[in-house]
Amino acid sequence: MELRTIFVLTGLALFVFILSGCSGHSESGKRNKPLVIATTTIIADIAQEIAGDRVEVYGIMPIGGDPHVYQPVPGDARMIVRSDLVLLNGLQLEGWLTDLVRHAGGTRPMIEVTEGITPLVDEDRRGEPDPHAWSDVRNMHYYVENIVRGLLKIDPEGEAYYTGRADEYKLKLDELDAWVREQIETLPDERRILVTSHDAFRYFGEAYNVRVMALQGISTEAQPQTKDVVQLVQTLQKYDIPAVFIETSVNPKMLEQIARDAGARIAGELFSDSLGHPDHEGGTYLGMVRHNVRTFVDAMKIESMTGK
Numbered sequence: 439m440e441l442r443t444i445f446v447l448t449g450l451a452l453f454v455f456i457l458s459g460c461s462g463h464s465e466s467g468k469r470n471k472p473l474v475i476a477t478t479t480i481i482a483d484i485a486q487e488i489a490g491d492r493v494e495v496y497g498i499m500p501i502g503g504d505p506h507v508y509q510p511v512p513g514d515a516r517m518i519v520r521s522d523l524v525l526l527n528g529l530q531l532e533g534w535l536t537d538l539v540r541h542a543g544g545t546r547p548m549i550e551v552t553e554g555i556t557p558l559v560d561e562d563r564r565g566e567p568d569p570h571a572w573s574d575v576r577n578m579h580y581y582v583e584n585i586v587r588g589l590l591k592i593d594p595e596g597e598a599y600y601t602g603r604a605d606e607y608k609l610k611l612d613e614l615d616a617w618v619r620e621q622i623e624t625l626p627d628e629r630r631i632l633v634t635s636h637d638a639f640r641y642f643g644e645a646y647n648v649r650v651m652a653l654q655g656i657s658t659e660a661q662p663q664t665k666d667v668v669q670l671v672q673t674l675q676k677y678d679i680p681a682v683f684i685e686t687s688v689n690p691k692m693l694e695q696i697a698r699d700a701g702a703r704i705a706g707e708l709f710s711d712s713l714g715h716p717d718h719e720g721g722t723y724l725g726m727v728r729h730n731v732r733t734f735v736d737a738m739k740i741e742s743m744t745g746k
């Protein structure tokens with residue numbers, strides 16, 4: 439054997455040794471903490487805020503992923519097998535989760551973080567519940583309460599810790615809710631119209647007195663029909679809507695075309711069903727709402743000042 443080959447092989451063996459040593463070490467370290475699975479990036483963020491360092495939180499959805507049409511990967515199943523608790527949004531958002539959990543076997547608490555919320559329903563879709571409850575900041579009190587309930591099932595000794603962190607987070611939610619109201623109030627009524635790719639902001643619209651319109655309904659599963667496209671172009675023109683917004687988790691192509699046809703502009707990108715990257719303002723739930731509201735208000739304010 440050549441000397442060089444021996445060096446390479448020794449190096450490789452050392453590398454594998456270090457790698458297995460490292461992962462073995464961290465796995466045994468993590469095993470002491472309960473593992474909590476959160477389906478969406480938004481739920482994972484809030485669960486982490488409440489759970490702090492007492493549990494390990496694993497989010498299934500990747501950043502920018504679309505939870506309506508997510509296709510689980512084998513790694514998801516492995517994490518669910520290891521998990522002690524699963525937090526899901528519910529309201530029919532995660533249709534793909536049922537099989538995943540069934541195949542994982544075992545029993546673990548499943549907590550729907552929207553429990554207690556009266557859902558908006560979509561009359562166009564046989565009265566299905568609208569899952570996007572998170573777009574109304576006040577609803578997040580339910581998310582927080584349900585997450586605490588789940589954590590107490592697997593770690594009752596952490597009660598004071600969890601409720602303390604939950605109370606702090608709820609104060610931040612209340613501040614954010616008040617800020618959103620102030621921001622929206624700076625817009626004249628005729629500019630409080632939010633047009634997006636899919637209908638993810640109906641709770642937002644109800645809560646903050648904004649009219650919402652979208653190309654697609656409350657799910658991205660069905661492709662928009664030609665009549666939907668034509669209708670939206672006509673609506674944009676009829677109400678002289680100057681700006682529309684794409685979403686980070688939805689393909690923007692169709693809405694971009696509609697904006698061109700209607701003479702409107704794409705005024706920015708909103709976080710609807712997924713957080714942004716951790717180094718972006720939209721990397722947390724609180725930051726995502728701030729980003730969305732600022733993007734919307736800035737665009738509509740400028741448009742109304744130029745008198746379009």
Ligand SMILES: [Zn+2]
Nearest residue numbers: 638656657711
């Ligand atoms: Zn959605």
